[in-house]
Amino acid sequence: ETGVTQSPTHLIKTRGQQVTLRCSSQSGHNTVSWYQQALGQGPQFIFQYYREEENGRGNFPPRFSGLQFPNYSSELNVNALELDDSALYLCASSSGLAGTDTQYFGPGTRLTVL
Amino acid sequence: QQQVKQSPQSLIVQKGGISIINCAYENTAFDYFPWYQQFPGKGPALLIAIRPDVSEKKEGRFTISFNKSAKQFSLHIMDSQPGDSATYFCAASSGSTLGRLYFGRGTQLTVWP
Numbered sequence: 001e002t003g004v005t006q007s008p009t010h011l012i013k014t015r016g017q018q019v020t021l022r023c024s025s026q027s028g029h030n031t032v033s034w035y036q037q038a039l040g041q042g043p044q045f046i047f048q049y050y051r052e053e054e055n056g057r058g059n060f061p062p063r064f065s066g067l068q069f070p071n072y073s074s075e076l077n078v079n080a081l082e083l084d085d086s087a088l089y090l091c092a093s094s095s096g097l098a099g100t101d102t103q104y105f106g107p108g109t110r111l112t113v114l
Numbered sequence: 115q116q117q118v119k120q121s122p123q124s125l126i127v128q129k130g131g132i133s134i135i136n137c138a139y140e141n142t143a144f145d146y147f148p149w150y151q152q153f154p155g156k157g158p159a160l161l162i163a164i165r166p167d168v169s170e171k172k173e174g175r176f177t178i179s180f181n182k183s184a185k186q187f188s189l190h191i192m193d194s195q196p197g198d199s200a201t202y203f204c205a206a207s208s209g210s211t212l213g214r215l216y217f218g219r220g221t222q223l224t225v226w227p
Contacts, residue, residue: 031213033213033214033215035215040219040220042118042203042205042218042219042220043158043203043217044217045214045216048214056213056214058214090157094213096213098213100207101213102148102160102163103160103213103215105150105157105158105159107155107156107157108157
């Protein structure tokens, strides 16, 4: 069974640029959630996708957007990058929407905005 | 506003000792409380989880104690080992928030040999 994978591992961008992060969910999982983890903080929920539809969003501006594909893989897009967007971006997949469905996290993408 | 408050921020324990991490929450709608373990360069991994209908859950050396009236829960690591050195996060979710997890700020545990 393949776990959650994310690409790229690291990324450096400058302020104002756009970035796309990718996530492949664990086999059999149809739900993907994205989290932002700032240095020394706990992960903060960005949004969740279920069967290609956004199904809940945290307190993040519209320049954070996402997609889920028919194979349940997902993308996180961030436009007009700001310095505060520097963080570890985590993708988690689960087999359903319920809060009790275990979320399996990938290793994350470390984004640095200069 | 931090929905889940976690303490301490860091913890140093000798090998064989007991590590205790505490969390508190305000939202009484929360009905699922997982603990995650994160090693450097890795994503968080589920360690153990509890529902509020029980006061304690034990899995190996890891125990969650849950106090519904106080809205507090804690993780106890018995016989702590150097391999347990990691960052631990408590989290909470509810049926109304579906899969959204609210995380604490984390506790960096160091176990000295």
